[in-house]
Amino acid sequence: MTPLLVTAAILIKNQKILVAQRKHSDELNGKWEFPGGKVEANENTKECLKRELYEEFGINTAINDYLGESIYDYGSKIIHLQAYFVSHISGDIQVRVHEQIRWVSLSELEGLDWAPADVSLVNQLRTYFQLK
Numbered sequence: 001m002t003p004l005l006v007t008a009a010i011l012i013k014n015q016k017i018l019v020a021q022r023k024h025s026d027e028l029n030g031k032w033e034f035p036g037g038k039v040e041a042n043e044n045t046k047e048c049l050k051r052e053l054y055e056e057f058g059i060n061t062a063i064n065d066y067l068g069e070s071i072y073d074y075g076s077k078i079i080h081l082q083a084y085f086v087s088h089i090s091g092d093i094q095v096r097v098h099e100q101i102r103w104v105s106l107s108e109l110e111g112l113d114w115a116p117a118d119v120s121l122v123n124q125l126r127t128y129f130q131l132k
């Protein structure tokens with residue numbers, strides 16, 4: 001099975017990280033994730049992330065450093081997540097596709113019910129900021 005390439009945004013403001021909860025109707029039923037989505041045929045990962053953040057929240061962003069990746073086998077599909085640090089450039093956040101969003105501190109990340117593929121990214125983020 002070919003892994004699906006999916007991007008994820010680490011958007012930090014006032015030392016809080018933006019996290020988003022998938023809809024309860026969704027396949028990952030209310031799990032928390034870093035916003036982003038599937039890379040389309042005509043774009044690279046950074047272009048994908050900018051597009052997804054505009055579609056999901058109506059915001060313009062700049063895509064910065066690469067954090068890392070997580071490859072997770074859900075059984076029916078394999079997700080290859082690639083995460084980047086992102087800056088919010090303009091536009092007020094409108095929650096268009098998620099159940100809700102939250103701004104959480106690094107230490108609060110661990111208490112959320114994450115999509116399984118994201119657990120490794122959360123750990124990488126904590127390591128990046130040397131919380132482990």
Ligand SMILES: Nc1nc2c([nH]c(=O)n2[C@@H]2O[C@H](COP(=O)(O)OP(=O)(O)OP(=O)(O)O)[C@@H](O)[C@H]2O)c(=O)[nH]1
Pocket residue numbers: 006007008027028032033034035036037038039079081115116117118
């Ligand atoms: N965006 C995003 N997707 C994730 C994360 N973790 C994770 O397992 N996924 C999975 O990766 C896939 C990406 O789906 P998506 O629904 O966000 O992407 P999309 O907007 O391009 O999809 P669509 O066009 O089908 O609505 C889903 O299967 C989702 O369950 C994450 O942190 N962010």
